[in-house]
Amino acid sequence: MAHDSSDLPCDGDGHCMICKIKPPEEETLTCKTCVTPWHLNCLSSRPETLARVAQWECPDCSSLVSSGPPPAVRRWRGVGI
Ligand SMILES: [Zn+2]
Ligand SMILES: [Zn+2]
Numbered sequence: 001m002a003h004d005s006s007d008l009p010c011d012g013d014g015h016c017m018i019c020k021i022k023p024p025e026e027e028t029l030t031c032k033t034c035v036t037p038w039h040l041n042c043l044s045s046r047p048e049t050l051a052r053v054a055q056w057e058c059p060d061c062s063s064l065v066s067s068g069p070p071p072a073v074r075r076w077r078g079v080g081i
Helices: 059-066
Strands: 028-030 037-039
Touching: none
Parallel strands: none
Antiparallel strands: 028 037
């Protein structure tokens, strides 16, 4: 698995793993999928609007969605062996 992203979430104590501070609540962004807190100021790609913050997905979860195989790659061989 290639790791081309340098984004890191907050650790279990709520400290950002990039800048090592504990960000205030208004600088914390929580992923809607894994509910992990992230430091807004250290994100490489921030949500554009406040409306998007409620539906924000962290880089880890959004890369899982986009890395799935395209439908054309689905294989049906191997059936009936
Ligand atoms: Zn940070
Ligand atoms: Zn997530």
